[in-house]
Amino acid sequence: MQFRADTLVLFAASAARGGAVLKDASNYIWDVTQWQAGLSHGNPADPTTSWYAFTVSGSGYENSGSASYIPAFGARCTGSGAGFPLSSEYSECAIDAQITEAGSSVSARIVPDADTSQAHIAISHVFSNAGERRNWTATAVTDWARERPPYNFTLIPSEAR
Numbered sequence: 139m140q141f142r143a144d145t146l147v148l149f150a151a152s153a154a155r156g157g158a159v160l161k162d163a164s165n166y167i168w169d170v171t172q173w174q175a176g177l178s179h180g181n182p183a184d185p186t187t188s189w190y191a192f193t194v195s196g197s198g199y200e201n202s203g204s205a206s207y208i209p210a211f212g213a214r215c216t217g218s219g220a221g222f223p224l225s226s227e228y229s230e231c232a233i234d235a236q237i238t239e240a241g242s243s244v245s246a247r248i249v250p251d252a253d254t255s256q257a258h259i260a261i262s263h264v265f266s267n268a269g270e271r272r273n274w275t276a277t278a279v280t281d282w283a284r285e286r287p288p289y290n291f292t293l294i295p296s297e298a299r
């Protein structure tokens with residue numbers, strides 16, 4: 139029996155997230171802009187508190203009516219975390235109502251991780267499609283900023299089902 143390489147990647151991702159079945163949509167990405175994630179003391183050995191601030195958006199994926207439909211969204215997320223490893227609960231991001239479908243919500247949290255040298259920040263976009271609640275999530279793993287100015291990157295989100 140042969141596994142394709144992308145199947146193995148999916149298995150690895152599922153295992154890392156506690157066995158949930160995850161599904162990616164091909165060519166579906168999120169844009170993260172003006173990303174900042176920092177330690178309040180700037181000391182990675184004593185990260186008692188941390189903060190993040192960024193903008194995240196996704197274009198619409200397929201057409202409304204399709205089972206794979208994902209509505210366009212945009213939001214500005216800010217928050218802070220504490221503890222060791224650093225963590226926070228999900229907190230709501232400020233929705234950009236001009237590009238976001240009514241009823242969608244976006245939230246973010248600092249995920250506690252054994253890798254304490256980097257920021258692990260989960261972003262979740264929740265909406266409903268044909269009355270069914272859907273939840274797409276991506277986790278950004280970045281350096282805690284020091285002198286670095288805000289920057290941009292893309293994320294490949296997955297659906298937890």
Ligand SMILES: *[C@@H]1O[C@H](CO)[C@@H](O)[C@H](O)[C@H]1NC(C)=O
Nearest residue numbers: 170171172173288289290291
């Ligand atoms: C990041 O994206 C924003 C919005 O698209 C853009 O204005 C800015 O120039 C970008 N910054 C960099 C460093 O590319």
Ligand SMILES: *[C@@H]1O[C@H](CO)[C@@H](O)[C@H](O)[C@H]1NC(C)=O
Nearest residue numbers: 158228262264273274275298
């Ligand atoms: C969305 O899914 C993620 C990953 O499974 C989960 O941690 C999060 O709590 C969910 N968000 C909502 C609002 O249900």
